[in-house]
Amino acid sequence: MLILGAEDIHQILDGAEKNVLETVRRAYVLHDRGHTALPHSVFLRFPHDQRNRIIGLPAYLGDETPVAGVKWIASFPGNLAAGLPRASAAIIMNSMATGAPEAFLEGSVISARRTAASAALAAATLTARKPDTGVSLVGCGVINFEVLSYLRAALPELATVTLFDLDRDRARAFAERCTARWPDLTVALADTAEEALAAQRLVSLATTASAPHLTTDACRPGTLVLHLSLRDLTVDSILAGVNVVDDADHVCRESTSLHLTEQRTGDRAFIQASIGSVLADPAPYRRAEDRVTVFSPFGLGVLDLAVAEFVRRTADTLTLGTRVPGFLPVSG
Template identity: 75%
Template structure:
């Protein structure tokens, strides 16, 4: 059994944004071709703490070098006030020859970066006719920081960032961190969420909201909303937008904005396409007048793709701890 901690996972992934995006792109393409197995995620909730949850994401990713495994990720929003990370996770990779577990990886880093890579890939794939020079980040946590790093890698014209968080001091600290990591960007803190929504035609939502709360009238025509937190938008907003998802069957669950919309109208006709379909069709063009909404549920195949990249890089660099007697003899 190979065990890789958070520092080793970071070492394998730092500076590898292009490789991570390509792994995510390939996973979406394989999913579109039917070369994956993706059971519904399992949500463990707690009767006395509705905001907390732990999710199990089993998956299989086929092709020439198939991989199978499961991510077990918790989200405890109260951790942030205690100075802890909101999310923590572990991921197990299984042998496709014997089924035995053969690698255990710290997975919150993997989860954040595959989410960011998916968002950046969507921004590049659903790009408008002109350059994308600015982005608004609503929710100043780990996910949106990684989103900015990946957007900067895929959108070289990006030069301006507007950030907003309900906690002003958190937003200011986040802005300083962004500037330190990417000194070529101009980063400003918005006083109101409406100002952030109006600032740019590319917006990433990564909040801890559990119910719809956001009015989007301030958005410019032709805005692309990267709806990563999945529960910010009302059914009315979803119905008025052009909706792109990663997988309709997965995203229309667990009280997401799209699930609430499906329950309201009784169908999924409001979903235009999946990102995998668009990646397979070079002819797609974004509507420059409508609000386009990318709502990715976060498929376990993306975790597997990035985890396999980490494992291969770790093998090359000699990272990790190997426990030869982890399994019974």
């Protein structure tokens, strides 16, 4: 059994944005072409506790070197007040020859980076007539910091960022991190979410909201909203937008904004495209200039697997990680 901890994962993924972007792009295209197996995620919730959850995401990604495995990720938002990460995760990878588990990876870093890569890939693919030069980040946590990092890699013109968080001190600390990391970046704080939505035509929502609380009314026409936390936008905002998803069957579940929209309308006609089909189409995509485009990625397990496989291959090359002999019983 190969064990790769957070330090190993950081050593491999820090500075590897271009590799991760390409890995995620390829996984999306393979999924669009039917080269994946992707059961619905399992949500473990607890009696009398609607806030915390643990999610299991099993997946198979086929190609010349197919991979299978599962991500087990916990989301405990209350950790933030205690100075702990909201999410913690592990990824198990199985042998495609014997089915045996053969690698155990710290998963929260991989999960955050693949989420950010997915968002940045959408921003670089669902393009406007004029390049996006700024982004508004609603929610100043780990995910949006990674999103900004990947947006900077995918959109070289990006020069300004507007921040909003319900916790003003959190937003200020986030701004300081941004300035330290990217001295050339212009950073501004918004007083309200609506001010942030109006400030830029590229918006990333990464909050811990469990129910819709925002509309897109403040967004300028032609805005792209990266709806990463999936439960921020009202049903009316979803219906008013051009909706792109990663997988309709997966995203229309668990009381996401799109699930609530499907429940109201009785169908999924409000979803216009999947990101995989857009990426597989050789023709460039131009987003609507008179409406808001909303990208809502459920977060497919195949993306975690694809990035985990990149990490494992790189770890083999660099001889990173700890190998534990005798993890599995010996036959006979």
